[in-house]
Amino acid sequence: MYIPGSFTIALLMTIMSAVFWGSWANTYKATRNYRFELFYWDYIAGVMLCSFGLALTMGSTGATGEGFIANLHQANYSNWICALIAGFIFNIANLLLVAGIDIAGLAVAFPISIGIAVVEFRVQLRVF
Numbered sequence: 001m002y003i004p005g006s007f008t009i010a011l012l013m014t015i016m017s018a019v020f021w022g023s024w025a026n027t028y029k030a031t032r033n034y035r036f037e038l039f040y041w042d043y044i045a046g047v048m049l050c051s052f053g054l055a056l057t058m059g060s061t062g063a064t065g066e067g068f069i070a071n072l073h074q075a076n077y078s079n080w081i082c083a084l085i086a087g088f089i090f091n092i093a094n095l096l097l098v099a100g101i102d103i104a105g106l107a108v109a110f111p112i113s114i115g116i117a118v119v120e121f122r123v124q125l126r127v128f
Contacts, residue, residue, distance in 0.1 A: 093117070
């Protein structure tokens with residue numbers, strides 16, 4: 001696992017993550033006549049491939065911590081399945097949010113989806 005060696009590197013990585021946080025909206029603006037929802041599927045695939053690439057390269061370097069592959073070997077397969085299901089649900093929720101924004105606009109779709117998420121989260125807290 002990569003652990004920043006100094007505060008400056010950690011701050012630089014934080015700033016870069018903030019810059020790339022809105023990259024999906026900026027890259028969508030660069031594509032013309034491409035459906036919003038279909039672009040999000042392509043974006044999900046690209047982010048997943050980049051994440052695996054960074055995990056296998058940068059995630060396996062550094063003097064401290066364990067590498068990515070070593071961490072994978074320590075986890076149970078049930079944890080892998082739970083992580084994959086959670087990622088699938090998260091991406092479906094984001095896709096539905098994006099479709100809702102495309103249909104109803106940001107001012108309507110975002111509060112409704114966040115309201116549903118908060119209610120579901122409270123229900124899940126009561127279950128556990």
